[in-house]
Amino acid sequence: MVTLFERLPGEFLPVIPVLMVLLSLTAAVVIFPLPENRVRLRAGINLTAAVLKVLLVIALVPSVVADGARPEFSAPFLPGIELVLRVDPLALFFAGLSSLLWLLTTIYALGYLRGTQNKSRFFGFFSLCVTATVGISFSGNLITFLVFYELLTVVTYPLVAHWGTPESLRAARIYLRYALSGGLAVLIGVVWLTIYVGPVSFEAGGAAGVAELVRDQPMPALAIFVLLVGGLGVKAALFPLHGWLPLAMVAPAPVSALLHAVAVVKAGVFGILRVVHDVFGVEAAAELGVLTPLLVLAAFTVLYGSYQALRQEELKKRLAYSTVSQVSYVVLGVTMINELATSGGVVHLVHQGIMKITLFFCAGLFAEVLRAHTVTALRGAGRRMPLTSVAFTAGALGMIGLPPTAGFISKWQLGSGAVSSDQSWVLWVLVASSLLNAAYFLPVVYSLWFDEPPEPPEDPEGPRTTTARGPSEADPLRVKEPRSLVIPALITAGLTVLLGLVASLAFAPLQIARFIAEGVLG
Template structure:
């Protein structure tokens, strides 16, 4: 996103892809009983990707970009570049992939078709990495569509009629979105030729808008709609609640690591690195995006209020929360841009914690509904504490991560001369409190909702194995506690060097130079 002073040819971007692609291909070939090898491959790939990202952050922030390019056919190149924004997204997806992998290993212990699951799981992260590193719309399109295809088997993993319906709905929405995106990419390529992302907007796109604003507007609308499906913007959000039939690790992947984040990332790439903020505003598309995002924020919160199914409430919460990113991208102010970028991380950690907790409640207590969560805090205190932290972060209370996002968006709205956004943020905050605080209160103050769930509860005072004394297996509980701690840390340590907030400010300031 920020013009680097040095662009160096390198295979490092390809290596970042291979750290998840190679394990995926090997895992597909493993037999179900080869549990240890499958686990080792999963963890090795995830750790390797995180390690490479950690090494690259200071290099890329210093101004050096690493570039890999391959000509597929004459005139069409596959190009990967590690700029600050792409590496920011890779850092988020790789870090959350690591904790989700540990959680999924514990969650699926003894379940059938684990090699198939973890193979597609790794391919999902490969596609997300490709989206992040893509330096032109052609490369972006390839991996954006690959993400659709490799996520479908994960949504359908359980093979039940409900799972298959949810998977078909997901596939239908995202394939239509992909076709719309393809039309936009093809049309733009016909008009200006193959071009690469440029911070502040592609000059050839600006020239197109100057000579034919109607065509530029239509292309921008197609691109925005195409990525908006995965971002679950209203009214393109219908696939997300239905896809909650998937196992908890897949729900976490959809909401925090891959699909909706890929859509949000795509919105920023289209607005900032394809058209540029000012041009998108001049074409009238930025105002449309702001209105759609605001409607989505309020709509998602209202729908969340009415859900008793825990995962569906969290799904509609995601519809609302991811729209904050779109809203920040639609405001003409560096602080709003920074708020949008940092919310990709903050929402990711908060939402993945909530889905981890939902999976723990389902696995340990067979609880799937909010009306059954009474007294859970006494039966699973660590899990309930993690849920409470993430939920308070979603509401936007300090010192949690969500406060940083909402504060930045509010300041950015005032800087942009859009005070109406403050009303949207306040309304959303009240609605967030409306659908999270009653759950928190019930978990900690009410008696057990049902005798059956009480009988299934971990009995912490009785002798038993270590996992039971910990209220849940360590492979499920430890990732949940780590991400919950991160929700606190991302807020408290927001001002530290190389914190997500500091990096988001750095990226946004560079985009507005």
């Protein structure tokens, strides 16, 4: 029997990306018609599919990263155009992130939604969301990417609108308008580029014919680049296309975590990586003169998002604007065109996802257990919910970039890349952003641990779920933290620290990011 640590047979490799897409798709098809009372069956289907997906990613690592295999599956789609699923290191990197965090978010969501209605609908669309994300990860050409990218828009709308309140329905409509407008821009760019150069495959150094287009017809090439990156910038929450993201925080906490750490925002920035690296190529993009303006826009977004986060009293909105800032670190790395910066941007794709999902898990716990939605309401929560507060503290320190967290590794790489490039001013952007990060996270951490907790008021509504959350006999102020919610938060908090400590080891995210950067920049 082939173990996960042996090389898989070559003929089996192309099947794996298809299996990974079909796993979550099949889970969705089975879950949608399930009655609400089939709790164990629904949980079993979700967890089985999520665990299998993680195992398949692990099985691909030796062949793709160590042996250089590039498994590919294709099927006819349109005349002369095929749907292509291909596994390269960047695809595996993103698929690994989404698979691991899908598993943890599933565990969290099962506990969070206990006792609520419409769980089959939620988990059905939840699985479709992961189907689209994995499809985006493994897309081997622009058409395949576009199909899954638009699917992601459609299936996340019901998740944002899940509670069915006027506020959530309004936020979902705004999200849909933004996302469909961005998708239309991407569609026009894909069709236009296909007319000029034919079907566009993702290739290291740029797709065939694109460099010639940049050289011979720079104005159409510039317009296509703007359409593609501008459309993707909606989901990536680049300024001024970020307005949907803070509003979408009315969604359930697992959806917020999904939007910020796994699916929507990451799909946008992953698409920008693909356009710059594998459609235009960094040399052609530099020749076109688009990288410096994109770098300046990303730098402004980093500072703007941090400033807006500082102004927010509501915890989830503070985290949302933090995402606006932090995701643009990836774009900073892409546009500085050196291996240090590129590896810093690519590794931040994973590091930011793990740190941010930790914070959203904790925000959901604070809201669910303490009914605390604002920064002020978290006073003394470290005594009332110590495990959740430890996890939040780890995530917050990681976002600031303090050693030995994963956030420090990302920022160190980006800062080193800025110093060794012609854009050394980016270092000061990183410093300013880190100071702003500290300004809006450290007061929360201080309040958690050093402010006196308020006397817990009587809650006439009672807890939303059936999980026991009564006071502890040893400490009347301490409440019981639901294990199904706090364990995923502690795991991701542990990873926030662990990935900083083991960054130099083989197969650590930083080493894979360096491998990807070397391939991109030669």
